Amino acid sequence: MQFPDDDNGKMLAAMQEAGIDLSQALDVDYFLLFEDQRDAESALQELTESDLSGEVELHLNDELGKWELIVCLNMVPEYDAIVAQEIALNEFAGEFGGATDGWGVMQHQEGDDEFADDDHEHSDSCNH
Template identity: 80%
Template sequence: MQFPDDDNGKMLAAMADAGIDLTKALDVDFFLVFDDQRDAESAAQELAQSELEGEMELHLNDEVGKWELIVCVNMVPQYDAIVEQEMELNTFAAEFGGATDGWGVMQHQEGDDEFADDDHECSDDCKH
């Protein structure tokens, strides 16, 4: 697969190189950052009432000292769709004094049970 030579294209190329199937819907996490907690909470509240289908998580990122709103959208990770979603979220975040700060995908998605039980020790009876 060919991808544009920008951050989004490089991320998608790395995902493809890692064996992630980019033709299937994945949970894509978009990161929105805010300096002020009230702005972040207001953005989260408004986004929760919008038509955006996805899950959200808000927390203080101690490493950068900013409030981070993670918006998880289940989508096929196509370049144009990623760019469009990121631009929409950036415009939205700007209304609350924030901005997008990239996106990512957890490599182990639903149905991937490789790490389902970290305490499990294999025995002769295991069938995996």
């Protein structure tokens, strides 16, 4: 599958090369940045009260020194749909003094184990 030569197209191409099935719905995280905490909280409240069919999370991004609102939408990651959603969220964020800062998909990596027991001692008899 070919993608446009822009950031979104490159991201989708990289996902495809990594073996992600782009024909299946995935949790796509859109990142909205705000300088002011009150603006970010107002945007969060507006999204929470809307008919948005996704999850939202707000936290201070220490690396950027800005408030980051993550909007997680389960969707098929098609180029046009990604671009349309990003434009809509950028317009929304702009109403609160913010802007979008890209998107991404969390991918399970080989060796990840969200239920890992840090106290567990691995031995030759382990099957994991």
